[in-house]
Amino acid sequence: MPKIKVCGLTRPEEAGMLARNRIEYAGMVLFYPKSKRNITVKRAAEILMVLPEEIHSVAVTVSPTPEQAEILQELGFHYLQVHGELRKDTIDVCRIPILRAYNITKAPVSAEEHEAIAGYVLDGAIPGSGKPFDWELNQKLPFDRTGRLFLLAGGLNEDNVAEGIHCFHPDIVDISSSVEGDSGKDEKKIRRFAEAVRQTATNRNTNNENIEK
Numbered sequence: 340m341p342k343i344k345v346c347g348l349t350r351p352e353e354a355g356m357l358a359r360n361r362i363e364y365a366g367m368v369l370f371y372p373k374s375k376r377n378i379t380v381k382r383a384a385e386i387l388m389v390l391p392e393e394i395h396s397v398a399v400t401v402s403p404t405p406e407q408a409e410i411l412q413e414l415g416f417h418y419l420q421v422h423g424e425l426r427k428d429t430i431d432v433c434r435i436p437i438l439r440a441y442n443i444t445k446a447p448v449s450a451e452e453h454e455a456i457a458g459y460v461l462d463g464a465i466p467g468s469g470k471p472f473d474w475e476l477n478q479k480l481p482f483d484r485t486g487r488l489f490l491l492a493g494g495l496n497e498d499n500v501a502e503g504i505h506c507f508h509p510d511i512v513d514i515s516s517s518v519e520g521d522s523g524k525d526e527k528k529i530r531r532f533a534e535a536v537r538q539t540a541t542n543r544n545t546n547n548e549n550i551e552k
């Protein structure tokens with residue numbers, strides 16, 4: 340069963356929503372003012388303060404500079420997620436694992452290889468837009484998964500997540516838009532999404548039992 344990452348936290352009370360629903364990863368968008376989910380370093384520190392230690396924290400960035408990466412790892416984030424450009428000088432200062440994210444348009448992705456890259460995120464063309472990439476055309480993953488995490492992102496919701504899991508077998512399913520309300524993350528939506536993910540595993544086990552009978 341894949342783990343779940345809820346991305347784009349903006350308020351400390353959302354940490355409790357994740358804990359109560361046994362969500363394993365929490366993403367926060369920083370240094371990207373174009374995003375409606377962009378938060379300040381101060382706000383990220385407030386959220387990290389109340390986020391249970393067992394939830395992995397992910398700083399979500401676009402083309403981060405070495406100085407920004409340094410601030411984020413000093414804050415205590417467990418992972419640095421990088422959209423846009425992954426700079427060599429940023430890799431050089433990074434002591435936390437990198438999740439390399441690709442926004443899939445029509446052009447094929449050519450995945451970078453580096454030992455600092457702990458996982459890959461395949462995301463929609465516009466991150467955080469709630470729109471998936473073309474799953475049909477991207478069935479073959481553009482990287483070797485061995486020893487690395489694979490996160491499926493982009494437009495996932497409680498209705499399509501079972502199909503996404505079936506198509507890609509991701510280690511982590513990554514969501515944002517579909518679990519939001521007017522003022523940020525919505526606990527009822529998070530619960531329903533988590534139930535849909537866990538139900539997928541239950542259905543698979545039941546199907547396997549039926550096949551074995």
Ligand SMILES: O=C(O)c1ccccc1NCC(=O)[C@H](O)[C@H](O)COP(=O)(O)O
Nearest residue numbers: 346374466467468469493494514515516
């Ligand atoms: O969420 C954003 O606004 C964002 C901005 C810039 C870079 C990345 C961003 N989000 C990254 C994520 O990991 C989202 O969870 C992912 O894009 C899925 O979002 P959604 O399609 O809304 O479920």
